[in-house]
Amino acid sequence: MKVILAENAGFCFGVKRAIKLAFESAKNSNPPIYSLGPLIHNPQQVEFLSQKGIYEISDLESLKPDDVLIIRSHGTTPSVIDFAKTKGIKVVDATCPFVVNAQKLAQKLNSEGYQVVIVGEGDHPEVIGIMGFANNSAWVIDNANAVSDLPHKKRIGVIAQTTQSFENFREVTSALLGRCDELRAFNTICHATAQRQESAKELAQKVDLMIVIGGRNSANTNRLATLCSQYVPTYHIETAEEIDESWFNGIETVGVTAGASTPEWIINDVIEKLRLINKHN
Ligand code: SF4
Known part of the structure; x- marks a missing residue:
């Protein structure tokens, strides 16, 4: 046979990087260290991580000053990072660079007065994080049919959740052309x-x-x-x-x-x- x-x-590049950063942090600081949500969607690896002192938590309330928080590859909102820093928590940011790119574009487009549109799933942690970078005013659209419900805007800037299919991104982007005077589209899909x-x-x-x-x-x-x-x-x-x-x-x-x-x-x-x-x- x-x-x-x-x-x-x-492992993709972003997950490999997040795991490496988590192990390095556990080595350099005294465990336990924490991730907000599972660092990875694999029960055996999560168990292995917990044996090394890397634990999943669901909110930051229980953390104390000098605790170490690792931000997973999906990223998070700026307000979570600010809140952690205000509490004196040490933040290790393992957001995947492809996600960081989408976050930065969302922030820039929003600050330049574009209505930001994220093609993706509204309840996905990555999209929730990107939303935060667009001042929580982005529209999240998962398919082209949903575009017909949107009001007309002068300027729209569209980006994609990194795991979207190119076909869906293209369909939504072309539908958005009929919803604004100016459209800027950034293909933030990771392959x-x-x-x-x-x-x-x-x-x-x-x-x-x-x-x-x-x-x-x-x-x-x-x-x-x-x-x-x-x-x-x-x-x-x-x-x-x-x-x-x-x-x-x-x-x-x-x-x-x-x-x-x-x-x-x-x-x-x-x-x-x-x-x-x-x-x-
Ligand atoms: S953006 Fe791509 S490389 Fe980065 S974590 Fe997601 S799937 Fe992996």
Whole structure:
């Protein structure tokens, strides 16, 4: 049985950077250190982080001066950072540079008098953070149909949640042309998600079975599993322990991919288990 790992599987640049910063902070200051919301959508990695003294919290109330707060890759609002600093909390900002770019554009467009439009999901932490940089006055639009409800504006500046599809961004932007006199559009999409989906789709078309590794709470991993299952039988697992040898009866080629929040050690465990199964058969 041949096992092929997809190109572009596992941690994206922004998540890798956030984890690295969290470990460095834990090493340089006395743990515990805290992240506002889970640092990563992977239960095994969250557990591993907590063993290293890095904990998830849901608000800043319980933190004391000199506690260390890590801002995760999705970023947060300026008011959260200001509040933390006012309390004397040490802030380690692990906001992904691609998200920072979107935040800065939102701030600039808002200060120049543009109505900021964010193409994305209004309840996503990244979008909530970007909203904060646009003085909480941005409109969040998730699809082109919603544009017809908007009033006419003199100037609109549009940006995208980093994980949006380019097609949706293009459709919303072109619909906005009919809603203003002047439109500025900035493509702030990060290609990590699209690349993972493209590689998984390519691989799923060449193999007999796909294994998709990642948290069941990870939206991008769930999307990968759904995508692969359109081509071949697909199993979504969180860890190697979930693998059942009987899945591979009569299978010649297995493809493996993993979401942007799946750590390398879990991917390696899975590959190792598949090698062992191979040896037995
Ligand atoms: S998906 Fe892109 S924007 Fe989001 S954390 Fe990863 S690299 Fe950064």
